[in-house]
Amino acid sequence: MIYLYSLLTIASFFLALQINKRLKSVLLNTFVLTVFILIGVLLLVNVPYEHYMAGNAPLNNLMTVSIVALALPLYEQLRQIATFWKSILFVTTFASITAMLTAGGLALWLGANPDIVATVMSKSVTMPIAMAISGHLGGIPAMASVGVVIAGVQGAVVGYVILRKLRLTSSEGIGIAVGATSHAIGTAALMEHDVKASTYSSIALVLCGIISSILAPLVFHLLYMVA
Template identity: 65%
Template sequence: MIYLYSLLTIAAFFTALQISKRLKSVILNTFVLTVIILIAVLLLCHIPYDQYMQGNAPLNNLLGLSVVALALPLYEQLRQISQRWKIILFITTVASVLSMVSGAILAWLLGANAEIVATVLPKSVTTPIAMAIADNIGGIPSVAAVGVVVAGLQGSMFGYLVLKKLKLIHSQAIGLSVGSVSHALGTVSCMDIDPKAGGYSSISLVLCGIISSILAPLVFKIIYLIV
């Protein structure tokens, strides 16, 4: 009976999808609307968050499979990657390092200890990878997941708009930028507005996930030694 909460999540997503099609808003995209609907239902029905998460386990368990699924957009964009692989690899590597360093340094400046710094460091990659990175370098995986959601929400709501305001006109640049800092959520937002930007965003989120997994322990050690 408790797993009916998974159906609640699916119903909330379907409702949000219909609303999003009518609104056609970058800020109030499908994911944001789903979160708003779920929060409203949990508050109105006085459902404890822990109970909801337990009942949502069937969907939560799919997070691990999503890592494998990320290989699909990478494969679909293989021709474009092969043509521009040097610049794409350079951009995603720099973006990965800057994303990790910026979050970790900000956490340290605000008085965070080493555990919290390690938790915040992988905020810009997709949830399963971020949780694995945080666990590997001494962070708290569950809190890292929250950081990922916050970063993703910010990117999906404001990333595309901010880059357009900065007069960035090339879809490739927009996609690589959004995917590097707001992972799948930003990618979905890009797909809705500019499919080409969404394609490059999917490339970026996959490569940044791989690069961050490799470099995170080294980046954390360097930051820990410096601070």
């Protein structure tokens, strides 16, 4: 009975998908609408968040499996990656290091404890990887997932709009920028505007996840060496 919350999540997503098809709103994309619908339903029927999370376990458990699924975009785009691999690798490496340094450095400057610094450093990679990085560094995986969602929603809502306002017209550039900062949530939202950009975004989110996993311990120790 409790796993009906998983069906609620799926139903909310499909309802949000239908609403988005009618609204075609950049701000109210499918992910944001799904969150709003779920919050509204849970508040209306007075369901505690803990009960919802327990009942949504089947979907939550798929997050770990999704790490393996991230290899698919890399396989599908091997030819394009082979052509531009130096540029893609440089940009994603730079973006990964910058995201970790700025998030961790700001937290450190504000007086955060090491566990908080370790938690916020992984905000720009997809949730399963972020939680693994945070846990490995001594952070709080559950809190890291919140940071990931916030970063993803920001990118999904305003990322594409900001890049277009900056007169960036390259689908490749837009995709890599969104994927490197807003991971899977931003990539899913980008698919509604530019399929080619979403392909490059998926490449960036995979590479940033791999690079961040490798470099996060080094960046974490570097921050405390400099401090």
